[in-house]
Amino acid sequence: MKANKALHMKKNTKAQVGIGTLIIFIAMVLVAAVAAAVLIQTSGILQQKAQSTGKQSTQEVSSNLMIKNIEGVRAKNTTITSDTIDMLKLQVGLNVGSSPVDVNQVVISITDGTIAHNLVYAGNDKTYSAGKMGNFSDDDASANLKKLLTVSENPTKFYTVDRIRDEDQSFSQSNPVMNTGDLILVYLATTSDDAVGLSHMGSLDTSGTLVTSQLDLVPRTTVNIVLTPESGAATIAEFVTPSSYGVKETVQLYP
The missing domain is CATH 1.20.5 (Single alpha-helices involved in coiled-coils or other helix-helix interfaces)
Incomplete structure (x- = not known):
């Protein structure tokens, strides 16, 4: 067991x-x-x-930049007014909720259907090998505009800006950064051969004779402008100049 x-x-x-x-x-x-x-x-x-x-x-x-208004200005002297639009003034702001935009990095393309230019900010010293616009002023927007209009080749390479509204005083010629609520003027030289040699752009005495931009904004010209920021969608404005400028020195073009 x-x-x-x-x-x-x-x-x-x-x-x-x-x-x-x-x-x-x-x-x-x-x-x-x-x-x-x-x-x-x-x-x-x-x-x-x-x-x-x-x-x-x-x-x-997203589109950060917004073109609110475009005016055209005709060149003149004491007796003659140009038959073309010789400078464009773009009112530019930011869309609601946009992040800050460095205008120094915005490329502006403009064409009249025949000639096209890609323009950079006049204070940009990195885009062209020649650097920023010659004798660029860090604090005088009017002086920069005069140099844009009167120095050869500047109109084909650069644009200048000035501030309209800048509550926090953060926008300057040397540091052109737009924040929400800012409103600026962008100046594009469109001087034609007809305007070469004249000395006034509207009420602005250029203290020198105007040089050509190679563009020719005669009446009934289709103009296309594209603002391309460093990031974000491009902003496009297209318009046709009026059939006649009459005796107006400043012409409303867009919208």
Whole structure:
């Protein structure tokens, strides 16, 4: 009887099966924990990339700059008025909720259907190998405008600006950064061959004779202007000049 009982006890393997099951269970828990950690890490990385991509996409498709108004000015002297529009004054602001815009990095393209220019801010010393506009003033917008209009090749390379509204006094010639609520004037020289040699642009005495921009904004000219900021969608303005300028020295062109 004792021998039979001992033999019966040796054949009982239930405890071994339980240990094997426990080992398998622990292994499954460890694998699941590792997999969960990998998934959490991967989802975190993907979320960060998605947020970054979304922010960049929003900046690219949003339009920060807004052209509110465009006026054309005709050149003259004491007895003669040009037959063309020789300077454009663009009132430019920011859309609601826009982030600040560095005007120093805004490229303006303008064409009259025959000639096209890509213009940079006159104080930009990085875009052209020649640097910023010669004798550029860090604090005198009027002096910069006169140099734009009277120095050869400047009208084909540069534009200048002046502030209209700048409550926080953050906008300057040397640091032309627009914040929400700011309103500026952008000056584009469009002097034609007909205006070369004249000395006044509207009420502005240029203290020198005007030079050509190679553009020719005669009546019924289709003009296309594109403002391309460093980030965000480009702002486009297209208009046709009036059929006659009459005796007006300043002509409303857009909107």
